[in-house]
Amino acid sequence: MAGDESELLASLRAGDEAAFTRLVSDWSRPMLTVARGFVSTEASAEEVVQETWLAVIKGLDRFEGRSLLRTWVFRILVNTAKTRGVKEHKTLPWSTVAGEDSGPSLDPALFQAEGEPHPGGWRAAPAAWPDELAVEGSVLAGEVRGELQSAIDTLPDRQRIVLTLRDVLGHTAEEVCEMLEISQGNQRVLLHRARTAVRAGLAAYLEGS
Amino acid sequence: MAALTCQEMVELVTDYLEGRLGWRDRRRVRKHLSVCDPCTRYIAQMRETLELLGTVPVETLSPEARSTLLDAFRDLRR
Numbered sequence: 001m002a003g004d005e006s007e008l009l010a011s012l013r014a015g016d017e018a019a020f021t022r023l024v025s026d027w028s029r030p031m032l033t034v035a036r037g038f039v040s041t042e043a044s045a046e047e048v049v050q051e052t053w054l055a056v057i058k059g060l061d062r063f064e065g066r067s068l069l070r071t072w073v074f075r076i077l078v079n080t081a082k083t084r085g086v087k088e089h090k091t092l093p094w095s096t097v098a099g100e101d102s103g104p105s106l107d108p109a110l111f112q113a114e115g116e117p118h119p120g121g122w123r124a125a126p127a128a129w130p131d132e133l134a135v136e137g138s139v140l141a142g143e144v145r146g147e148l149q150s151a152i153d154t155l156p157d158r159q160r161i162v163l164t165l166r167d168v169l170g171h172t173a174e175e176v177c178e179m180l181e182i183s184q185g186n187q188r189v190l191l192h193r194a195r196t197a198v199r200a201g202l203a204a205y206l207e208g209s
Numbered sequence: 210m211a212a213l214t215c216q217e218m219v220e221l222v223t224d225y226l227e228g229r230l231g232w233r234d235r236r237r238v239r240k241h242l243s244v245c246d247p248c249t250r251y252i253a254q255m256r257e258t259l260e261l262l263g264t265v266p267v268e269t270l271s272p273e274a275r276s277t278l279l280d281a282f283r284d285l286r287r
Contacts, residue, residue: 012286014286015282015283015286015287017282017283020278020279020286021275021279024279028269028275029269032268032270033267042268046274050270050274050277050278054281057278057282057285057286104216104220105219111214111216118214119214120214120215120217122215125246125247126247126250129257133261134260141261141264145265163262164267167259167262168262168265169267188223188224188227188229191223191227192220195223195255195259196219196223198258199254199255199258202254202258
């Protein structure tokens with residue numbers, strides 16, 4: 001176990017309120033993101049996260065440190081969320097067969113087919129995006145944020161969870177694999193498909209189609 | 210080794226940006242990008258998308274929920 005983790009664990013066991021407050025504020029966003037994939041509503045996800053924290057508080061003394069604290073907390077979270085999801089008759093995100101994870105991630109119609117001059121080459125180059133997009137605080141950047149939000153919301157559960165954890169919340173690949181107990185390869189496939197879809201959604205919006 | 214097509218390039222973008230390509234594939238990607246403006250633009254747009262994603266707000270627990278949890282922590286860890 002990492003040094004700062006054993007320190008954190010000792011602080012929590014000693015009843016250090018500042019350490020607990022910091023942990024709740026650092027981890028609740030990713031926890032809500034993950035929980036939301038298993039249950040039907042935001043409110044339900046919030047309850048799952050609260051229930052998880054209560055279980056963590058009660059279980060701190062039993063936690064043996066064989067896994068990372070984060071892995072342990074997220075395992076409790078996922079189990080709690082699954083139980084809740086089953087009650088709500090929601091299809092569990094990690095039980096689906098990986099049909100959505102194979103095949104080309106970007107519409108093949110964008111590329112030339114066999115028999116055309118350049119098979120696999122762009123049919124038309126991606127259209128340029130306005131420079132204003134990169135300007136922080138610009139009207140366009142604001143509009144685009146709403147567009148991104150809906151592009152994220154329409155992703156399949158697992159892709160949405162991985163993309164939100166990685167690209168919106170800024171967690172590392174290692175952290176995400178720990179939280180979700182998935183392999184690096186699986187993490188990258190989900191991330192790749194999600195990023196490709198979100199960029200395409202943004203492109204469609206900017207090109208006004 | 211065969212040159213990459215644009216369609217193959219697009220599927221390697223994440224591994225490329227994540228630094229997960231082996232040196233051979235990395236070289237193929239760089240070679241392709243050095244002669245392909247559309248793919249260079251595609252990858253720039255992907256980077257821009259990632260920048261923008263980092264500005265999307267994410268819900269967290271309400272202040273009420275957090276203070277309830279702190280109370281529970283206080284009670285149980287005393």
